Amino acid sequence: GAGVSQSPSNKVTEKGKDVELRCDPISGHTALYWYRQSLGQGLEFLIYFQGNSAPDKSGLPSDRFSAERTGGSVSTLTIQRTQQEDSAVYLCASNPTSGGFYEQYFGPGTRLTVT
Amino acid sequence: AQRVTQPEKLLSVFKGAPVELKCNYSYSGSPELFWYVQYSRQRLQLLLRHISRESIKGFTADLNKGETSFHLKKPFAQEEDSAMYYCALYFRDFNKFYFGSGTKLNVKP
Numbered sequence: 254g255a256g257v258s259q260s261p262s263n264k265v266t267e268k269g270k271d272v273e274l275r276c277d278p279i280s281g282h283t284a285l286y287w288y289r290q291s292l293g294q295g296l297e298f299l300i301y302f303q304g305n306s307a308p309d310k311s312g313l314p315s316d317r318f319s320a321e322r323t324g325g326s327v328s329t330l331t332i333q334r335t336q337q338e339d340s341a342v343y344l345c346a347s348n349p350t351s352g353g354f355y356e357q358y359f360g361p362g363t364r365l366t367v368t
Numbered sequence: 369a370q371r372v373t374q375p376e377k378l379l380s381v382f383k384g385a386p387v388e389l390k391c392n393y394s395y396s397g398s399p400e401l402f403w404y405v406q407y408s409r410q411r412l413q414l415l416l417r418h419i420s421r422e423s424i425k426g427f428t429a430d431l432n433k434g435e436t437s438f439h440l441k442k443p444f445a446q447e448e449d450s451a452m453y454y455c456a457l458y459f460r461d462f463n464k465f466y467f468g469s470g471t472k473l474n475v476k477p
Contacts, residue, residue, distance in 0.1 A: 284465075295452070295468070295469035301464060346465075350463045357402075357456070359411050361411045
């Protein structure tokens with residue numbers, strides 16, 4: 254079956270521009286996460302959506318970052334007025350929250366380069 | 369509060385040597401712990417979960433509740449084991465995953 258997909262796979266943008274990154278989770282997965290992976294660094298949690306609950310935004314690094322999840326499925330991460338330090342790979346992951354055996358599934362990531 | 373701690377950012381060993389990647393967690397309930405791996409140019413994927421008590425690619429991990437640890441071990445490292453390894457805790461009370469900061473394993477020939 255289809256896994257988690259993300260688009261675009263690569264995005265090059267100029268400093269100061271806004272970007273939107275898209276995540277399509279696995280169908281039926283109620284939990285969706287965004288992470289950031291900077292060059293040579295580990296995973297940095299950004300935001301977490303769980304069903305209809307208010308999202309956990311505790312990992313967003315600044316108010317330039319926002320995310321939404323429409324209809325409990327597709328999610329968009331928006332970065333406004335991009336800065337060079339935003340350059341990183343942005344990963345999306347999803348997992349079910351019922352059925353008893355949970356595993357998080359990751360997308361391939363979007364590599365963002367801010368010039 | 370840091371839920372999952374991986375104290376080593378980088379671990380280098382020679383091929384054939386034993387390897388242990390450390391993971392400690394903080395959680396007072398019954399933890400559900402995982403190891404994820406990311407090989408070069410591949411997506412993050414599940415390596416093993418403690419509940420399955422399995423050995424995958426020669427790796428094992430034992431949950432030690434007394435020490436709140438879930439270290440990943442392999443008796444004889446191979447070059448193809450070189451990758452980024454993440455320990456993860458599923459916090460069932462909040463239906464949320466927490467990941468450690470990762471350890472990069474470099475197996476030298």
